[in-house]
Amino acid sequence: MVIEVGARAPDFELRDQHGTPFRLSAHRGGRVVLIFYPLAFSGVCGGELDAVRDEFLPALPGDVTVATVSVDSIFAHRAWADRQGYDFPLLSDFWPHGQAARAYGVLDEENGVAGRGTFVVDGEGVVRWRVVNPVSKARDVAEYLRALAELP
Structure with a gap:
């Protein structure tokens, strides 16, 4: 079951592509955009994260932190981030496998990847907005900007 808008966001601590811990609760006082995606080095995921890098990050208000999450290892994230120029956190939900994705209700248990x-x-x-798309359908970062503009 996908976590509902208005619910307390499940806290987690995951490591980014550099091995640096990222704890959601450490970002209280500012807004956080959590972007779960299936796998690094895949076409749709690459298109989405390229849009985050090129369109979303440059337009963000200063109080917003962006973190992406997949079940890939830290090492896969590092290689992908270096190749694509991603300087935002790519968090590894590798072990326990999919724990954060499961807490948010977006783990595809059958395929073992985040949705x-x-x-x-x-x-x-508190979760104030969400969008969940099928694995084959990319999300539009313009929606993220609209949601942030409408929220206090």
């Missing part, structure tokens, strides 16, 4: 779910978490740790 395409995006969540905006406010400064108090």
Whole structure:
């Protein structure tokens, strides 16, 4: 079951592509956009993260942190980030496998990957907006910007 808007965002700590820990609750006071995606080095995922890099990040208000999450290893994330020029956190939900994706209700248990779910978490740790697409359908980062503009 996908976590509902208005629910407390499940806290987690995952490591980014550099091995640096990222704890969601450490970002209280600012908004966080969590972007779950299936796998690094895949076409749709690459298109989405390229749009995050090129369109979304340059337009972000200063109080917003972006973090992406997949079940890939830290090492796969590092190679992908270096190749694509991603300087935002690519968080590894590798072990326990899919724990964060499962907590948000977007783990595809049959295939063992995160689905395409995006969540905006406010400064108090509450989910204020979400979008979940089928694995084959890319999300539009313009929707993220609209959602952030409409939220306090």
